[in-house]
Amino acid sequence: MxxxxxxxxxxxxxxxxxxxxxxxxxxxxxxxxxxxxxxxxxxxxxxxxxxxxxxxxxxxxxxxxxxxxxxxxxxxxxxxxxxxxxxxxxxxxxxxxxxxxxxxxxxxxxxxxxxxSEVYLTAFSALFQFGQLKAGQTALIHAGASGVGGAAIQMAKRAGAQVVITAGSDEKCEHAKQLGADHTINYKTTDFVEYFKANNLQANTIVDPVSGSYLNKNAAVAAMDCQIVMLAFLDARFAEVDFARLLSKRISFHASTLxxxxxxxxxxxxxxxxxxxxxxxxxxxxxxxxxxxxxxxxxxxxxxxxxxxxxxxxxxxxxx
CATH class of the missing domain: 3.90.180.10 (Medium-chain alcohol dehydrogenases, catalytic domain)
Structure with missing residues (x-):
């Protein structure tokens, strides 16, 4: 063959x-x-x-x-x-x-x-097996215009959750909005931590292929008992961690590959x-x-x- x-x-x-x-x-x-x-x-x-x-x-x-x-x-x-x-x-x-x-x-x-197969099963595992996302909660999905991001947006909305995404251009943000995202953040022009504060948002489940500097920023926008699911490390392999914030919010951190x-x-x-x-x-x-x-x-x-x-x-x- x-x-x-x-x-x-x-x-x-x-x-x-x-x-x-x-x-x-x-x-x-x-x-x-x-x-x-x-x-x-x-x-x-x-x-x-x-x-x-x-x-x-x-x-x-x-x-x-x-x-x-x-x-x-x-x-x-x-x-x-x-x-x-x-x-x-x-x-x-x-x-x-x-x-x-x-x-x-x-x-x-x-x-x-x-x-x-790959993107929907990856997104399903991140959102529901490890992320424990439920109706009425808020999911933060980084790289929201990616294949996994698009699958995660649609399943999270179908499950009755509010969806916030980050992406690297206004065009990608618009694409994510068309797939059902409630809030879209162009990370090149808007800090997502500031956006969460301004819009009184907290994330119950975070799907993150970026990692690195995003770890502490994710913790900043996390709700109590938030589940952070790391799928990759597009930003950096290493990061300093504010463990006090993780402990104070009882944040669970999952590193997952399929x-x-x-x-x-x-x-x-x-x-x-x-x-x-x-x-x-x-x-x-x-x-x-x-x-x-x-x-x-x-x-x-x-x-x-x-x-x-x-x-x-x-x-x-x-x-x-």
Whole structure:
């Protein structure tokens, strides 16, 4: 099969064997691939695949099942699906744990399916598993115009929460507002701590891929018993921490990644997401938030867009 190889921080096509299926897996003929910042970091040599996972890039895809393992229950052959992948999605075929596969609604395109799994499951885990967000509360979502940010906005609103986001331009703030954000803050022109004070806001759940200098600022806007969920450290790896403020507000801090979670965790996460939001997704209540769709021959351009932080929403590649 063809796949996209990363070498010296560049992407190009190469040939390899199809994945050998385990008993619990299905083989997906990939039609569309969701592009994520983790892919860019792996291309740069900064985020290697977890032990035992495919070295090929790609954490989510949509496609058609063409083979299934002996322990897989039900008949999945020829079914349209979307799925979270343990790497390997930048290819014509990818093997995926069958329990993590989700049926793609007839009304949704392959491109839309490829834009869901990684960002929606990441956002769901941050907001509800660790963030404990409830109706009537306030969620602060940093990088609100990103793929994860857009998913988090929509699920938080569907759950009955108030949503405040930060983003790096007025255009990105407007994009987040269109997805349902109640308050949008351009962090380049407005300090979000001052905005919270001026608008009498406090955050119950904070989803933060920035970290660094944001840690103490998050604590400043946090409500009592706030849950801060760190997904990355785009600002800085290290920071000085005001522990007195964390203690006085009983703030809980969670550092979470999805890629290196156990298969059991990912299965449970998928089931929780399906139980709560799949019908909304299938009924068109969520925007899949696609910024641009490219042919997979344009993989370097797809990564350039993410490297330069140009996108509001997801970049998807079609396998043609």
């Amino acid at each position: 063809r796949y996209i190889k990363h070498e010296d921080s560049q992407l190009h096509f190469a040939q390899t064997d199809k994945p050998a299926l385990k008993d619990n897996e299905v083989l997906i003929a990939v039609a569309a691939i969701g592009v994520n910042r983790a892919d860019c970091l792996q291309r740069q040599g900064k985020y290697p695949a977890s032990k035992g996972d495919s070295e090929i890039l790609g954490l989510e895809c949509a496609g058609t099942i063409v083979e299934q393992g002996s322990a897989v229950s039900g008949d999945w052959l020829n079914k349209r699906v979307f799925a979270l992948c343990a790497g390997g999605a930048y290819s014509e075929y990818v093997a995926v744990d069958a329990v993590q596969v989700m049926s793609l609604p007839d009304e949704m395109t392959m491109a839309e399916g490829a834009a869901i 890629r290196n979670r156990s298969i059991e965790f990912k299965r449970d996460l998928k089931e929780q997401f399906i139980s709560r939001f799949y019908d909304d997704l299938a009924n068109g209540l969520f925007d899949c938030n696609i910024y641009k769709t490219l042919n997979w021959q344009e993989a370097n351009e797809a990564h350039r867009i993410l490297d330069n932080n140009e996108n509001s929403g997801k970049v998807v590649m079609l396998v043609e």
